[in-house]
Amino acid sequence: QGMSSYCVRGVVRSSELTARYSSWNVSLASPPKEVWYNRCVSVTFVRTVSHLDTLHLLPPGVCNLLNPAAIYANNEISLGDVEIYGFDYDYTLAQYSNLLHSMIFNTARDILIEQFKYPEGLGKYDYIPGFAIRGLHYDVQKSLLMKIDAFHYVQLGTAYRGLKPVPDEEVIELYGGTQHIPLYQMSDFYGKGPSLKQFMDIFSLPEMTLLSSVIDYFITHGIEFDQVHLYKDISDAIKDVHVKGVMYKWIEKDMEKYILHGDEIYAVLNRLVNHNKKLFLITNSPFSFVDKGMKHMVGKNWRDLFDMVIVQADKPNFFTDRRKPFRKLDDKGSLQWDKISQLEKGKIYKEGNLFDFLRLTGWRGSKVLYFGDHLYSDLADLMLRHGWRTGAIVPELETEIRIINTEQYMHSLTWQQALTGLLERMQMYQDAESKQVLLEWMKERQEIRSLTKNLFNPQFGSIFRTFHNPTYFSRRLVRFSDIYMASISCLLNYDVNFTFYPRRTPLQHEAPLWMDQLCTGCMKTPFLEEMVHIR
Numbered sequence: 239q240g241m242s243s244y245c246v247r248g249v250v251r252s253s254e255l256t257a258r259y260s261s262w263n264v265s266l267a268s269p270p271k272e273v274w275y276n277r278c279v280s281v282t283f284v285r286t287v288s289h290l291d292t293l294h295l296l297p298p299g300v301c302n303l304l305n306p307a308a309i310y311a312n313n314e315i316s317l318g319d320v321e322i323y324g325f326d327y328d329y330t331l332a333q334y335s336n337l338l339h340s341m342i343f344n345t346a347r348d349i350l351i352e353q354f355k356y357p358e359g360l361g362k363y364d365y366i367p368g369f370a371i372r373g374l375h376y377d378v379q380k381s382l383l384m385k386i387d388a389f390h391y392v393q394l395g396t397a398y399r400g401l402k403p404v405p406d407e408e409v410i411e412l413y414g415g416t417q418h419i420p421l422y423q424m425s426d427f428y429g430k431g432p433s434l435k436q437f438m439d440i441f442s443l444p445e446m447t448l449l450s451s452v453i454d455y456f457i458t459h460g461i462e463f464d465q466v467h468l469y470k471d472i473s474d475a476i477k478d479v480h481v482k483g484v485m486y487k488w489i490e491k492d493m494e495k496y497i498l499h500g501d502e503i504y505a506v507l508n509r510l511v512n513h514n515k516k517l518f519l520i521t522n523s524p525f526s527f528v529d530k531g532m533k534h535m536v537g538k539n540w541r542d543l544f545d546m547v548i549v550q551a552d553k554p555n556f557f558t559d560r561r562k563p564f565r566k567l568d569d570k571g572s573l574q575w576d577k578i579s580q581l582e583k584g585k586i587y588k589e590g591n592l593f594d595f596l597r598l599t600g601w602r603g604s605k606v607l608y609f610g611d612h613l614y615s616d617l618a619d620l621m622l623r624h625g626w627r628t629g630a631i632v633p634e635l636e637t638e639i640r641i642i643n644t645e646q647y648m649h650s651l652t653w654q655q656a657l658t659g660l661l662e663r664m665q666m667y668q669d670a671e672s673k674q675v676l677l678e679w680m681k682e683r684q685e686i687r688s689l690t691k692n693l694f695n696p697q698f699g700s701i702f703r704t705f706h707n708p709t710y711f712s713r714r715l716v717r718f719s720d721i722y723m724a725s726i727s728c729l730l731n732y733d734v735n736f737t738f739y740p741r742r743t744p745l746q747h748e749a750p751l752w753m754d755q756l757c758t759g760c761m762k763t764p765f766l767e768e769m770v771h772i773r
Contacts, residue, residue, distance in 0.1 A: 304643055306636040309728050311738035313720040315607075315627055318735035322601050323510055324608035325726070326553075326616050327521035329440050330631045332531050333498040333725055334489070340365040341488055343444035346475040350452070354471050359459070363451040369401075370446035371698045372634065373711025375419075376435045378469045380412055381453055383446060385698050388713035390424060391417045393704040395688065398697060400454030435469075436710070439612045440633065445476045486527040493534045500535030502727035507536060507543045513734045516601075518546035520556065520608075522615075525549040525571040525586055545583045546599070548590060553612075557592045557619035564590035592624065609726060613711075617718040630719035631726065634701055639724075641693050650690045657683040 325331050343365035350356040375386050382404065384397040394406040394417065410417060423433050437446055449472050456463050479485050489496045510517060521528060528549055532540040541547060552562070566574040567586040581587065581598045596602055602625070609629040610616025620626040641647055657679050665676060687706075691699035699705075702712045715722060721738055723729075 304639045306639040306724060307728050307731055309629075309721050309723040309732065309738060310635075311721050311740040312716045314737070314739055315720045316735070316737040317607075317732070318737070319604060320515070320607045320627065321605040322516045322518065322607070324518045324520060324606060324626075326608075326610035326612070326631075327519060327523050327528050327531070329611040329633065330609050330616075331503050331519070331726060332535065333633060334440075335496050335498060336367060338485070338488070338496055339367070339444045339447075342441070342476065342479050342485060343448050345479050345484055346444065346448055346472070347451075349475040349478055350448075350471060354475065356452070356471075357455065357459075357461070360452060360455055363455065365444060366401075366447055366451075368695060369450065369697060370437075370443055371695050371701045372437065372440060372443065373701050373709055374437050374446060374698060375424075375710070376437065376446070376449065376469070377433060378435065378465055379433050381465050381468075382409070382412070383450060384409075385704060386419060386424075386710045387704040387707040388710055389707060390419045390421065390710070391704075391707075392419065393699070395691070396698045396704075398450060400457050401450050402454070403697070438614055438711070438714075441476075441480070445472065448472055448476070483524075483527075486524070490527065490530050493531065497531060497534060499725060499727055502725070502730065504536045506726050506729050507540075509730070510734070511543050515734070516545045517543055518548070518601075519544055520548045520551050520553065522551055522553055523549060525567055525588070529571070541584055541586075546581050546587070546595075547585070548587045548595075550588050552589060554615045554619060556590065557623070560591050560593045562589045562591050564588070564594060592619075596624070607720075613714045613718045618714075621718050621720075627720045628718060630715055630722035631724075632701075632715070632722050633724055635722070636724040638694060638700055638702065644693075647690065647693055650686050650693075654683060654686045654690065657686070 328334070347360055347363065351358055351360055370383070371385075373385070374383055376383050381399050382397050383399075385393045387393060392409055392413070394409065395403065397404045397406075397409045413419065419434065437443075449469070452468065452472060453463075455461075456468075493500075507517060519528075528547075536543065548556075548564075549567070552559075555562075564578040564581070565588040566576060566578060567588055568574060569586075571586070573588070578587070578590075578594075578598075581595070604625060604627050607627040607629060608617070608620050609631060611631040611633075613630060617628040617630060621628045661676060661679050661683065664672070667673075667676075691705065694700040700709070702709060702715075708716075
């Protein structure tokens, strides 16, 4: 009956897909060209369906594979070998409500207007929940906020100047005709480079939003500005909110409003102590703030649970600078003047350094497990220089897993991988009809990738992935943490002697071997035999 454009669409569009490939009764491992034409171009083959039966691609219960309260392992670790548990405070023991972000944004915005004399029109900008995600990079000279993958490539569609996306073509032109950011420009060991800054802690969410809002105002009103000065002013305004104790006062005034899951923290700490584990706390926050928060979550005798408490530690310098000695505080938080020759249980210490800590405690190596939320300031030095085991607290993990568990995400990902397999296998056919099919597949694949990204965050997507590569944040997460979880309370789901085994994720040249990598139903989809590591 001749060629038909409808027939081509019927094959390549999920909304008008022909009968499932499994009904073809032909092997597509290396399809002969006549099969390619018969199946993809000839009208005689068409058996259209109203929509892709994606449910058939997924076995029952597949969308409930991942547990938001689970602990995930990058490296094998046995809790039975851990004798000493250490903790950061903010966003590790104390989880805060997102309401805090609006307060930080508004206060820093007002500081810019009142103290730095920025235009009063900025007062019309409010915090935008969900605008930014953690782990983004900011190019100071180009005023670009963007997501970068583990290979230093900008994810196109995720570069913003102010509150508006920058066209892909402009991004590529700004970086010399490529999406790649050279190593010398990237953030260093602590997330700061010569021109790029990486926002790694949760407190940086209001800072990124304020930065974008100010730039949006200046661009909208045609106001010229120096990129370096603007970035520094906003950083200083945000810093004032923390350093001057404004944020601490908000939290202390209404702990029920701002602190989450306090009862679970007591359960975790009490359980560890009952199993003869030693506990310590190292935080940059001041004692009065930590004391009130811990009394709220754990009780007035919270210090009895800890062998060591160190406040205003000045991490990450605490882990690298040998010069600062420990100072003792009395029960009211006042400084004492005696020289520290031992660290006593139940006492409060200020500043100090890790080298004296190791010398005075003897707590070295893999018998120590330290938890923190900041991959650089809390975990990097401890793992790479001192051999401690590390646990990353990633609150966003809970939300992202719930999205991954949705049918919409699983169906989109499965079909996206099917299209990828088709493109890989059929790209050798370069006649006009075949090229048209391939172009349609590539277009639909891009549409699905964008849809999947938007499920997590319309501007920047998931904090863990670009379209397919791990993000730069994920690369650091794997490098600097043995295990990661949404909150400390996840420890309650495991025995104190539990051993965490990371999945043997197949390398590109390896075949998947484990059954947990074969349970996504993708074996029913053409060409996904080689892609069963997707989840």
